Amino acid sequence: MRPSVSGNSGDLVHVAGLTLGPAGGGRPVLREVTLALAPGRVLGVVGRSGSGKSSLALSLLGRIRPGLERRSGTVRVAGLDPFDSRALRRLRGRVVSYMGQDPAASLNPALRIGTQVAEALRVRSPGTTDVTRQVRELLASVRLPTDRAFLRRRPHQVSGGQAQRVALAAALAGMPRLLVLDEPTSGLDVLLAQQMRELVAASLRRHTDGAMVLISHDPGLVADLADQVVLLDDGRIVASGPPTEVFTARGRPAADHARAATRGAAAGTGGRLEVRGLSARHGRTTVLHDVSLTVPSGTCTALVGPSGSGKTTLARCLAGLHPIAGGTVSWREAQTPHPPGRGRAVQLVAQDSVGALNPRETVRTALLRPLRGLRGMPAQDAAAEAERTLGLVGLAPGLLTRRPGELSGGERQRVNLARALAAAPRVLVCDEITSALDREIGDEVLDLLTVLRRTLGLTVLLVTHDPAAAARYADQVVALDGGRIVEAGVPGSVPGWPEPAPSPSRAGNPFRDATGWPADGPVE
Structure with a gap:
C-alpha cells in the first residue's frame, strides 16, 4: 500500500x-x-x-x-x-514521542537515568502510581540493569549502546x-539490535x-x-x-573514490600502539581489567564486544581522554619519524558526533584548529587543507560554513573524522564511526580508512558492532567482555565473528537499488 x-x-x-x-x-x-x-x-x-x-x-x-x-x-x-x-x-x-539518533543529545546530562525515565512516564501518564516499579519494568524491557546503582547513574556513566536503550525506554514510557x-x-551490537x-x-x-x-x-x-x-x-x-x-534489487555500479581523495594527503606516519596491563574506573567501579594489546604499525585492529563491555572507555583511555588507573599506553615510531611537535600521536573519532563537536563553531573552525594549532600551518595553507580534508570524507566545500546543528547525523560523523585526520595522527581510534551512516557511505568511509593506512602508514583501532566491517577491514580482531579481553586473533578465528570477505570491493552487490539504498536481504 x-x-x-x-x-x-x-x-x-x-x-x-x-x-x-x-x-x-x-x-x-x-x-x-x-x-x-x-x-x-x-x-x-x-x-x-x-x-x-x-x-x-x-x-x-x-x-x-x-x-x-x-x-x-x-x-x-x-x-x-x-x-x-x-x-x-x-x-x-x-x-508524540521522539527518540533521536544521538541518544546523548536526548538525555539530560544532569539527571540520573531513573529520573529521566520517570519524568517521561509522569508527563504521558499523569497520576501514575508506583513509578519506580514501572521505570524498572521499562529498563528491563530494553535489556538494561534495574538495580539502584544503575538508576542513579548519569548519561556520561553508561556506554553509547546503553544510552541508546535508556532513550528508547523513555520514548516508550506511557505508550504515546x-x-x-x-x-x-x-549504536547497538548485533545481538542487542536484534x-x-x-x-x-x-x-x-x-x-x-x-x-x-x-x-x-x-x-x-x-x-x-x-x-x-x-x-x-x-x-x-x-x-x-x-x-x-x-x-x-537492481544492482549498483562500483564506487570507490577513496584512493583519489588521498592524493596530496598530509604525510603522517604510523606507529605501533602498545597497551600493557591497562585498568580504568568509572567512580569506584573498575570497568577495564588488565587489558593488554598491540596494534602493529599500518594495520587495522577491530575491537568488538557487547554494549557496555568497556570498548568506548578503552578508546578514550588510548586518546588520553579518560584517566588510566593502572598500566601503560605507548606508541613506537614507524621507520620514518614524525616531525617533532606536529600533531597528536593518537586521535579519537568519537561515537557521539553531537557531543564531539562544538555547536557554536562552523565546520571550517573545527578543521582549522588542528591544522593551525597542532600542525602549525599558515592561515592560507590551512584554509586550503581544510577544504581538501573535507573532501577526503566525501563532503562538499559548501559545508564549511555550517554548524553541527545544520548537518545530518551522517554529515556530522564525517566532519568528526575529517577533524581527526586534519591532525595527521599516527594512530586513529574510531569508535563506531559508521553507526550513523547508511551502509553505502559507511563502506566508503571504511574504504577510505583502508587507503589511508596503506598509503600513509596510518594505524587504526576500529571499535565496531558490525561483524562484516570487522571481517572485511581488520587484520586482527580483539573481543572485549566485562572489561577484559576474552578472545583475540585474525578475523574468522574469534568465536561469533565471520570469516573475512575476499575483497573490500563492493562492485556487483545485488542488494542495491538504483538509488544506492540496500534491498531487503543480507547486505554483505
Missing part, C-alpha cells in the same frame, strides 16, 4: 507539500514531501545520509534545524499543527500515540492504535516492522510502497 497523497480524516499523520530549505534561499533539504500515516501502521523512512530523513522526522514535532525554514506545505499530527506553539504543547509528550524513532539500533527489533515489534503489538515513523539504515529492521516505506533521495520521495516494492 502506497502512502496516501491526499490522506483522510482518520490519518494520525498527514504531510502535504512540505518543503524545507536554508533561510534566505539555497538548495532545499526537503522538496514537496507528501505522505499520510493511519493509526496502527508503521512508516519506514529510508535513504542515504543527508537525504532529509531526520528533517522529516523533526517536522512531525514542529522542529526545524537551525538555519532552515519551512518554505511551503503543511504538517498535521492528530489533526493539530505541530508548528503552532499551542498545538505543540498538546502534542509533545502526550501524543505516535512514536518517532530515528536510527534506534545504530533484541531491539523484537522489543519494538512487541510494543506495537501491545499498542495496536498507535503508529510509528521508523527511520533506519537497517533494511532488515524496516522490512520486518514497516507496513509502508518511503525512500528519500536529495529531499524528494523517489519511491514509496510496501517494503517488497521499495527494496528492489
